[in-house]
Structure formats: C-alpha cells, structure tokens
C-alpha cells in the first residue's frame with residue numbers, strides 16, 4: 001500500500017468525532033497526523049544539534065507512555081561523551097544513523113526494579129492517604145506476580161495455579177511466569193516509551209532512527225549495564241539530512257492486518 005493509498009483511508013469527517021462532551025479537549029488531529037505521517041527512519045543527520053531542553057522535553061514525553069501497573073521499568077542512556085559515542089557507533093555496526101546522530105540514546109528495560117518502584121508509587125502516590133486498594137495492589141498483588149527465582153520453580157507453581165483457575169473457575173490474568181516472560185513484559189512497555197520519544201522528536205522538527213542492529217552484550221558492557229538491563233533499541237536522533245531517507249515509505253494492504261471478528 002502506498003503512502004497515498006494509506007492517506008486515502010483517512011476520512012474528512014474525523015473532526016466531528018472529536019470534542020465529545022465530558023472528554024478533555026481533543027488535540028489537534030491534523031497536527032497529530034502530521035507527526036505520525038512525517039516520521040521516518042532517518043539514516044543521515046545534519047550537524048545541527050538537538051538542544052538539551054528539547055531532548056529533555058522529548059524524554060519527558062517518552063515517559064508519559066502507558067506502562068503496566070505504572071511500574072516505569074525503563075531507562076534512557078543519553079550518550080554525551082564523545083569517547084563513549086565513538087565506541088557505541090562501532091557497536092551499532094557503524095550505521096550512519098548512529099554515526100551522524102546528534103544524540104545517541106539507549107532505550108533500556110529493567111527487570112529488577114519493580115519492588116523498589118512499587119514502594120516508590122506508594123510513597124509518591126498523588127492521593128493522600130493512599131487508598132487501601134492501591135496499597136494492597138502494590139504490596140500484595142505485584143509481588144505475587146513479579147517475584148521470580150533463578151530456576152523458575154515459582155513460575156511453574158504460578159503456571160499450574162493459573163491453568164487450574166482457568167479450567168475450573170474462569171479467566172485469570174496470566175502472571176509473568178518465567179524470567180524470560182519478565183524480560184518480554186518490561187521490554188514491551190519500554191517499546192511504547194521509545195515510540196513516544198521518536199514522535200516527540202518529530203513534533204519538535206527533529207528525526208530519529210530506531211536501531212536493533214547493534215551488539216547488545218558489547219553495548220551493555222560499554223554503558224555499565226547489568227543482566228537485569230535489556231536494551232530495547234538504540235535511537236539515533238538529529239536533524240534530517242537531505243539524503244537521510246533511503247526509500248519511499250510503504251506498508252502492506254490495510255486488510256492484510258485488520259480483522260473484524
């Protein structure tokens with residue numbers, strides 16, 4: 001599907017669906033579309049730097065991404081040091097998107113901070129006194145779901161319990177069984193923040209390239225990360241160069257992916 005065909009799926013009547021009574025004022029739809037539709041993976045950037053305050057605001061917006069139980073298991077490593085950047089570019093396999101970037105950022109998921117963050121949520125909860133059900137959620141349910149052991153024995157018990165519950169009593173939320181599941185869970189939340197970051201950069205007139213093509217063990221070592229840190233992606237960001245886009249954007253047909261059931 002070409003970009004034009006994709007755009008033709010848009011209707012002109014969308015604004016009539018906005019500004020429903022009782023909802024917060026709808027953001028400007030055209031601006032939103034412009035941000036989404038003009039975002040591209042940009043592989044070459046100019047020398048124009050991204051100012052600190054712009055980057056800070058973009059990272060703030062990244063962290064407004066939805067995330068499971070608001071545990072905020074993400075971190076953003078902005079590579080400021082020229083020396084570290086040189087090594088990081090090499091670990092990004094010398095990709096132009098890394099080499100020419102004004103900012104190179106590792107977007108990282110953490111699997112070891114859920115307990116600390118649960119406590120922090122209770123400490124910083126905006127409503128005082130903290131509602132009992134909120135305390136119960138973070139003090140009882142979250143540990144039940146997230147506690148793991150090195151050999152995944154607990155995962156087996158939780159898996160058996162969930163299966164029995166599902167069979168005899170009905171639907172039950174799947175607790176994150178194994179350590180690998182925990183990683184997947186933290187990463188999926190972190191990917192949402194990464195997308196927010198890239199869109200925020202676009203809204204400021206800058207661009208980005210998500211990179212999965214890098215040497216993860218090497219990058220973790222360079223950034224001093226532990227086995228509990230998982231790099232979701234590297235993001236190169238900056239001002240789009242005239243030759244920064246390598247090909248026209250296209251997607252497969254809409255109907256290939258959307259199923260009404």
Ligand SMILES: Cc1cc2nc3c(=O)[nH]c(=O)nc-3n(C[C@H](O)[C@H](O)[C@H](O)COP(=O)(O)O)c2cc1C
Nearest residue numbers: 039040041043095097209210211212213214233249
């Ligand atoms: C998880 C992930 C990893 C990616 N890794 C790379 C990469 O290593 N190098 C690169 O040039 N582009 C990378 N991309 C960008 C994709 O190639 C790009 O999003 C896709 O071709 C669609 O193009 P568009 O983003 O311009 O719409 C990656 C994208 C994602 C989401």
